[in-house]
Amino acid sequence: MEKLIGAAVVGQSGGPTSAINATLAGVIRGAFPEKGKTITALYGMRNGIEGLISKNLVDLFERFKGSECEREQMLSELEHTPAAALGSCRKKLPVPEKDDQFYKSLIDVFKEYNIRYFFYIGGNDSMDTVAKLSAYLKNSDYDMRVIGLPKTIDNDLPGTDHTPGFGSAAKFIAATMQEIIRDCAVYTIPAVTIVEIMGRDAGWLTASAALPRIICGVAPDFVYLPERSFDMEKFLIDVKSELAKKPNVVIAVSEGLRFADGKYVGEGTQSGVVDVFGHKYLAGTGKALEHTVKREIGCKVRSIELNLPQRCAAHITSLTDLTESAEVGQFGFNAAIEGNTGSIISIIRNNDSKYSVSYKVLDISEAANKTRHVPDEFINERGNNVTDECLEYIKPLILGEPNIRYEGGIPYNFVI
C-alpha cells in the first residue's frame, strides 16, 4: 500500500451522545504521532458535512497544541464533555447517480485542502453518508480514505457487539430507574409510573432499565420493547394483576412501541412530523399509556419521559464506554493510515471469562441502513420483560466511573 500524505478531516453527525467526543479524542490521539509525517493538517468540520461543504473548518492540531501532558489533559476533558463538540447535522446525501453536484463540490473542497483522510462519527444515517461518499470516490480519480466511526446510544448498528455511546446511556437509564423505583416506593397509595425511554426501532435502551434487577434486585415490573407488537388489553391485564399484589407499579416503555397494525402507541398524541430520513418524530408513548391507565384503571398515574438526558448526561457515564469510544477513534485513524477505506470500525467481544474487547475493520455495507434489533431470546415469552441473559450482555458495558472534573459544583466542559 502506497503511503498517502495529506490532510485529515473529522466530523460528527446525527444525535449527540455522552461518548461522541471520546471518539473525537481518539481520532486526535491517533493523528498527533503522524503530524508532519503522513498527516499535514487535522481539520474538524463544524456541523458535520454541512460545515465541510461551506469550508467551516477548525484546525485541531492548533487547538490541541502543547506538551503531550497538556494535550492528554485537554483530551480527557473533551472526553467528559457531552454533545458533539464540533457541532452536528442531519444532512442526507443525494444518490450520486441522480445528483452528483454535491459530491463534485465536496471534491473541490478536498482538493483545496488536500484532504486525504475522512472520518465521520455517527449512527445509522451517518454511515449512509460514509457508504455513499466512499462508493462515489471509488469511481473518481481522487484518492481519499473514508472511515465511519460508529456512535449511537441506540446500540442498533449491525456488525458490532455494541455501539460507542450505548453503555453510558444504559448506565444513566439504569441508575435513574433505580432512583425512580425507590422514589415511587415511599407511598402506600396504589400508583402506576410509566417511564418512556428512547429507541425508535430497537429496544436496547429500554432493556437497560431492567439492569438493576441483576445488580441489586430492584427493577421495573414490566418492560415493553418495540421488537414486540404492543397489545393494550394484555398491558392492562399485566398492570391490574400487579396492582393487586403491591401498591407501586413501575413500567419501562420504548418510545417506539407499535400496535400489531404498525401504528405507534403514541401516534394519536403526535403532530406526525417526519425528519429528513423519513423517521416519524415520537414523544408521546408514555403520555398515551398514562391516559389509558387513568381512564381504564383509575389509580394515580404518572409518566416520565427521560428525554435528552439519555444522550447527554455526561455527569454519569460508563468508563468502559468512554474508553472503548476513544479506542474506536484511534483504531479507525490507524486503519485509514494502513490503507482501509469504505470501512466502519466494529467492536468484538472477546471470548474470555472476563469482559474484554478488540476492534475490527468492516466493510461499510455491513452496517449502513440496517438495524440490529434485540433478539427474540432476550425477550420473555409474554413480551413484557427482558431475560437475565439480555441483562448479562449489557451489564459489562456500564461498568466503571470516570473521574470527572467539577468546577463551581457542575462538570467542567471542554469547548472547541
Add this chain to the structure above:
Amino acid sequence: MEKLIGAAVVGQSGGPTSAINATLAGVIRGAFPEKGKTITALYGMRNGIEGLISKNLVDLFERFKGSECEREQMLSELEHTPAAALGSCRKKLPVPEKDDQFYKSLIDVFKEYNIRYFFYIGGNDSMDTVAKLSAYLKNSDYDMRVIGLPKTIDNDLPGTDHTPGFGSAAKFIAATMQEIIRDCAVYTIPAVTIVEIMGRDAGWLTASAALPRIICGVAPDFVYLPERSFDMEKFLIDVKSELAKKPNVVIAVSEGLRFADGKYVGEGTQSGVVDVFGHKYLAGTGKALEHTVKREIGCKVRSIELNLPQRCAAHITSLTDLTESAEVGQFGFNAAIEGNTGSIISIIRNNDSKYSVSYKVLDISEAANKTRHVPDEFINERGNNVTDECLEYIKPLILGEPNIRYEGGIPYNFVI
C-alpha cells in the same frame, strides 16, 4: 430542665429528596451516644405518621448495630440513598378542636412504647403536622418533645436561609441544564427547547437552571418563575427576538407559572386533580408552551420535563447539602435532648467571606403553612430571568461531590 427518659421515634413525610436520608442519618448519629442513657429505644415510623398510628415501627438501634466504624459506613451509605428510606405519607392531621380522636390514638401509641421524643423530617405540610401535634400535647398531660426537621427541594420554608434537599436538586438541575444546552447547540436549524422545572409556588429550583451562567457562561436564554405573572404575548416576543439572533433558544420554566388571572399556564392540559392539601397537580406547563410556540412561531420545538429525578437523582448530589442535611438531623436531636419542643431547626448563613452555616432552634409557628418566595430583587425587570445576585446566593449550596459507592455500575443503595 428535667431529664426526660424514654424512646424516640423518627419519621419522614411528604415528597422525598436526595438528602432526606442524610437528615435521618443525622438523627441516628445523635441518638446513639444517648442509647441506654436518655434514649431507651429509637424507632423509625414506616410511612410517616400513618405507620406510627398503626404501630408499623422499625428498631433503628438494632438496624444500625455494630462497631462505630461499621455504623458510620452504614450511615454514609444511607446518606447516599435517594427517597425516604422509612417510607413517606401525605397525611394531613385534623384540627384538634374539631376532631381529637386521631391525637388520642397517637398518645396511646406513645404511651405503649414510652415514646418521649418525636422527630419529623418533612416540608411545609409536614411542619403543619409538627405544629398541630405539639400544640395538642401542650394541652395534654403527656410529656413529649416534638421537633420538625426541614426538608424540601423547593427551598420555600421561611425562617431558614435554605432548606436541606434544595442544594442537591439545584445541582442536578444546573448540571442537566448545561448538558441540555450543549446538546441543543449542535444543530444549526432554528429550535426552541423548553425545560419544565418543579416548584409549584416558589421559583428557587427554576432559578437554579441559570447557575451555569455565573460558573461557565452557559445559560438558558430565559427563565420564568411563578413569582411573576406569565404574559404569553411578552413570552412570544422574547422567543422571536432571540431566534432572530441565534438558532437555538433554551428556556427554563416553572411548573407553577400562572397568567395574571391566576390560571395556571398548564391548566388546559391538566386533569385538575387536587391533592389532600388542596394543591392542584400540575405537569403541563412545558407542553402547553411547546404547543403555543409550535403554533405561533412554527419552528422546531421540544419540551423536557425534568420530573422526579429532580428530587431523587442521588447519583449527583451536593456534598454541602448532604453534610448540612445530616447536621440538621443531629442538631435537632440534641435540641430535643436539651428540652426544646414545638420547634423547627433552621440554617443560618454566617456573615463570613467564605460560606459557612450554623443551626438554630425556631418556634414551629415561624415555618408551618407559609411559603418563602424568590424575592423581587432576585428577578430581572422584564421578569424573564434571574439576577446574578440570586445565583450567587444559590451557588455555594451546590458545591462539593460526595464519594458515592458504585456496585455493578450503579450507585449502591442502603435499604432499611
